[in-house]
Amino acid sequence: MTTLQHAAGAAPAPAPSRSLWQLGWQRLKRDRIGFACLWIVAGFIVLALASWAGLAGRGWNDEIAVSYAPPTFLYQQEHKAVAAASAVQTGSEPKLQGLLPQEDPIWAETQAAYKNRAKYVMPEVKKEPSLTFGADIRGRDLLDKVIKGTSTSLSVGFFGALLSVVIGAALGASAGFFGRKVDDFLMWFYSVFTAMPDMLLLLAFAAVAGRGLGTVILVLSLTSWPGTFRLVRAEFIKLRSREFVQAADAIGASSSRKMFIHILPNISHLLLVQFSLLMVGLIKYEVILSFLGFGVDVRQVSWGSMLAEVPEELLQGYWWQLAMVVAFMSVLVTAFSMLTDSLRDALDPKVK
Amino acid sequence: MIAYFIRRLWQMIPTMLGVMLLVFVLFNWVGGDPTFILEGKRLTPEIMANIRVQLGLDKSLPEQFLLFVKQVLTYDFGNSWATQQSVSATLANRVGPSVILAGSLLLLELLTALPIAVAVAYFRGSLTDRLVTMICTVAMSVSSLVYIIVGQYQLAFAWDLFPVMGWDDNSAVANLLVYLPLPLLLGLLVALAPSVRFYRSFVVEELNHDYVRTARAKGLSEPKVLFKHVLRNALIPVVTNITMSLPFLMLGSMLLERFFGIPGMGNELLNAVDKSDFPVIKAITITIAAAAMVFNLLADLLYKQIDPRVQLK
Numbered sequence: 253m254t255t256l257q258h259a260a261g262a263a264p265a266p267a268p269s270r271s272l273w274q275l276g277w278q279r280l281k282r283d284r285i286g287f288a289c290l291w292i293v294a295g296f297i298v299l300a301l302a303s304w305a306g307l308a309g310r311g312w313n314d315e316i317a318v319s320y321a322p323p324t325f326l327y328q329q330e331h332k333a334v335a336a337a338s339a340v341q342t343g344s345e346p347k348l349q350g351l352l353p354q355e356d357p358i359w360a361e362t363q364a365a366y367k368n369r370a371k372y373v374m375p376e377v378k379k380e381p382s383l384t385f386g387a388d389i390r391g392r393d394l395l396d397k398v399i400k401g402t403s404t405s406l407s408v409g410f411f412g413a414l415l416s417v418v419i420g421a422a423l424g425a426s427a428g429f430f431g432r433k434v435d436d437f438l439m440w441f442y443s444v445f446t447a448m449p450d451m452l453l454l455l456a457f458a459a460v461a462g463r464g465l466g467t468v469i470l471v472l473s474l475t476s477w478p479g480t481f482r483l484v485r486a487e488f489i490k491l492r493s494r495e496f497v498q499a500a501d502a503i504g505a506s507s508s509r510k511m512f513i514h515i516l517p518n519i520s521h522l523l524l525v526q527f528s529l530l531m532v533g534l535i536k537y538e539v540i541l542s543f544l545g546f547g548v549d550v551r552q553v554s555w556g557s558m559l560a561e562v563p564e565e566l567l568q569g570y571w572w573q574l575a576m577v578v579a580f581m582s583v584l585v586t587a588f589s590m591l592t593d594s595l596r597d598a599l600d601p602k603v604k
Numbered sequence: 605m606i607a608y609f610i611r612r613l614w615q616m617i618p619t620m621l622g623v624m625l626l627v628f629v630l631f632n633w634v635g636g637d638p639t640f641i642l643e644g645k646r647l648t649p650e651i652m653a654n655i656r657v658q659l660g661l662d663k664s665l666p667e668q669f670l671l672f673v674k675q676v677l678t679y680d681f682g683n684s685w686a687t688q689q690s691v692s693a694t695l696a697n698r699v700g701p702s703v704i705l706a707g708s709l710l711l712l713e714l715l716t717a718l719p720i721a722v723a724v725a726y727f728r729g730s731l732t733d734r735l736v737t738m739i740c741t742v743a744m745s746v747s748s749l750v751y752i753i754v755g756q757y758q759l760a761f762a763w764d765l766f767p768v769m770g771w772d773d774n775s776a777v778a779n780l781l782v783y784l785p786l787p788l789l790l791g792l793l794v795a796l797a798p799s800v801r802f803y804r805s806f807v808v809e810e811l812n813h814d815y816v817r818t819a820r821a822k823g824l825s826e827p828k829v830l831f832k833h834v835l836r837n838a839l840i841p842v843v844t845n846i847t848m849s850l851p852f853l854m855l856g857s858m859l860l861e862r863f864f865g866i867p868g869m870g871n872e873l874l875n876a877v878d879k880s881d882f883p884v885i886k887a888i889t890i891t892i893a894a895a896a897m898v899f900n901l902l903a904d905l906l907y908k909q910i911d912p913r914v915q916l917k
Contacts, residue, residue, distance in 0.1 A: 444622030447893040451858065452873070456889055459877040460630055532745075539747050540859070544874060559749050566757040578750055585745030 272521060272601055279598040286594025292587035300403040309399030312553060317380040317391040320570045327382035386572030388561065397553055398576045402584070404554040408469055408538045413530035415473035417523055420480025425511050427481070428488025438481070446478050454537065458546040468547050472534050480526050487519045521599040528592045532585055539581070555581050605908070612901050623893045628672050631882050632665070672886075681887040686879045691887045694872070701771065701779075702868035705860065706853040708784065709791045710846060717796055718842070721803035722830055728808050736800070743797035752863050755790040769865040787860045802845060806838045813837075839910050847903035850895070 270278075280286055302308040322330070356362070380387075385395045427438040445453070457471040491497065492515065500514045541547035542556025550557075555577050562574045656662050660671050675681050681691040724736045760768040766786035772778040810816070811834060819829045858870025865871075869888060876884035907914045 440618055440622060443619045444626055447619055447623050447896050448889060449892060449896070452889055452892055455873060455877045456627070456630060456885055459880060459882075459885055536747060540749060543749055544862075546877065555747075556749075559747070559753065563753055563757070566753070567761065574750070574753070578746065582742065582746045586742050589741055589745055 272599065276521065276599040280594055283594045283598065286591060286598070289587040289591040289594065292583065293591055296402060296406065296584050299399060300406040303399050303403035304407070309396040309403070312392060312396035312400040314393070315379075315391040316393060317383050317387040319387070319389055319391050320565070320568075321380055321382050321387035321391060323386040323572055324382045324384050385576055388573055389565070394573055394576045397558065398555075398580050400553050401555045401558055401577070402580055404465070404548055404552055405535050405538055405581075408465065408472065408554070409531040409535040412469045412472040412476070412534040412538075413527050415469065416476045416530055416534075417480050417527050419473060420477035420526075421484050421516070421523060423477070424481040424484025425488055425516065428485040429492055429507065429511050429515070431489075435485075442478050442481055445475070450475050450537070454541060455546065458541065463546065463549050465548050465552055468538060468541060472537060476530055476534065480523070480530070483522060483526060484519065487522065488515060491515050491518060525592065525596045525599060528588065528595060532588045532592060535585060535588075609901075609905070612904070616897050616901075619897060620894065623890065624672060624676060625669070627886055627889050628669055631886060632668065676890055681883045684881055684884050686876070686881045686884075691883045694884070695869070695887055695891065698867060698869045698872045701866050702857070702861070702870065704776070704779065705784065705787060705791075705857050705866060705868060706850070709788055709795065709857060710850070710853060712788060712792050713795045713799055714846070716792065717799035717803055718835070721800045722807055722835065724800065725804045725807035725811060726826075726830060728811070737804070740797040740801045744801075748794040748859060751793050752790050752859055755786070755793070756863055760786055769863065771866050783864070783866070787857075787864045787866065791857060791860050799845075803838070803842060806841045807834060810834045810838045836910070840907055843906050843910060844903055847899045847906070850899050
């Protein structure tokens with residue numbers, strides 16, 4: 253009934269006040285590039301989820317084609333070239349001239365071996381001479397492989413960034429809210445972690461922690477929390493003495509309630525941006541770690557472990573694996589970074 | 605200034621202790637029993653006890669930590685588990701190539717990224733600016749690995765413009781002229797995009813200040829405004845960026861060192877991690893952390909030199 257009363261009143265109804273999130277969403281929708289990037293990232297997430305659910309990229313480990321089967325378009329070109337060449341020299345098919353028995357020292361053995369082989373029925377494995385996007389050394393479909401890699405990379409990025417933000421936010425909130433001794437201790441802890449380059453810390457952790465997907469996520473999050481810590485700490489110092497916190501204090505709210513129910517929602521937009529920044533960074537880190545052999549193990553595939561196979565392939569002229577990884581990875585990372593930029597602009601409360 | 609310097613040095617001690625504690629916990633507690641790594645399968649109780657005594661593992665944890673502190677203070681980390689050679693001597697040989705590579709890379713990057721950033725910032729909002737920013741974003745999202753893999757294959761192997769890899773231990777000239785150009789070129793390609801973006805944002809910010817308008821109103825030429833006035837003020841973030849990135853650069857060029865067979869710290873670290881060579885990893889970690897702290901302090905001292913308004917507290 254209240255709405256009716258409002259409408260009947262003489263004063264114009266005030267515009268409905270929008271939350272920061274609604275405003276941010278509207279600004280993001282107006283930002284055409286940012287919105288397009290959102291769609292691209294969403295597409296990758298759907299792909300990763302589909303792969304995770306077993307709908308796509310399931311057969312990445314099946315050897316369905318010949319070794320280094322070329323992409324179909326290359327194969328067809330080659331086919332045409334061969335056909336054209338053979339059309340020129342018509343009918344002069346060279347006949348294989350086998351050696352005569354008296355000239356061949358192992359004639360008897362060869363004949364026996366042939367007869368012996370005929371006893372066994374070999375299951376005929378049909379291997380594709382070409383695949384739409386090519387195959388790797390073991391004849392595995394590169395499209396399936398790169399989709400599987402997408403899901404690995406995205407889950408490493410997602411869970412790593414999530415864990416990292418949670419660690420950073422919890423420590424930053426404690427340092428900023430309690431101050432004094434807690435702050436001193438946590439700042440010392442922070443300075444210890446930042447005194448070492450990330451890559452060094454990552455390798456040191458990887459050296460002792462063994463290999464595998466879980467380890468990579470843990471190691472990445474343990475090395476990447478300081479940025480979030482710094483940000484959250486500063487915001488908590490700023491917000492802890494505001495009126496709304498004092499009000500919560502007056503009605504007897506506990507420290508954890510003030511920290512996580514009252515203050516934290518005010519910086520959740522910063523955490524979202526931080527999360528998406530971290531995710532891009534961790535995806536890139538995982539690629540380097542896996543390339544160096546300290547990332548995912550052999551039962552998994554990631555963009556980094558795919559890239560690790562590339563240098564040898566290139567020397568033999570097989571470039572398709574490189575092309576697939578670069579295409580997938582750069583599209584996702586570019587879209588993600590641009591989305592992060594747009595997100596930062598859209599969620600900035602100072603922008604009207 | 606001197607009081608500040610001494611105080612900062614004093615403050616480094618707890619951080620350094622923390623780093624040592626972290627490394628100690630990591631390798632002694634998480635890392636598992638090193639006797640297994642060292643001797644593998646042919647392990648008898650006698651050999652095990654012998655190794656434990658040699659490594660000091662029979663002592664209590666605080667005693668072991670003190671031993672580690674002593675190692676750090678004397679910079680004597682014992683022998684490498686993989687090569688049985690003195691860790692400190694090995695690292696002393698590795699610092700040179702890393703410094704040459706990282707130093708020249710930094711210099712080149714500065715000489716190219718800064719002018720580009722200033723030029724782009726000057727035309728901010730224009731199509732050129734947006735195009736360059738866009739290209740930088742895209743260039744940054746291609747993994748540095750890809751630049752190195754493709755660059756090494758195409759430029760060195762396929763076109764034979766550079767040697768594929770190598771390093772001359774005896775001749776610095778050969779290194780600079782023959783072996784370094786390609787790693788430097790590729791390193792520059794990797795580093796350029798993020799640097800241009802980073803520097804651009806600071807120059808843009810400086811351009812909005814009043815003193816720029818004043819300088820223009822005085823009738824100074826644009827290059828003078830840009831390079832003498834604006835750049836000087838944008839120099840603080842630049843110096844921070846450089847000094848902060850110096851120790852990191854050493855590891856950042858790790859991939860370059862590995863691909864081009866340059867015997868530097870990064871390459872050594874990768875080998876050590878591969879072989880679980882804990883003494884070497886510990887030594888490199890401590891060295892780089894100490895270097896990072898020293899460079900941080902240098903950065904703060906440099907601020908004062910660049911900008912007299914900065915108060916050192």
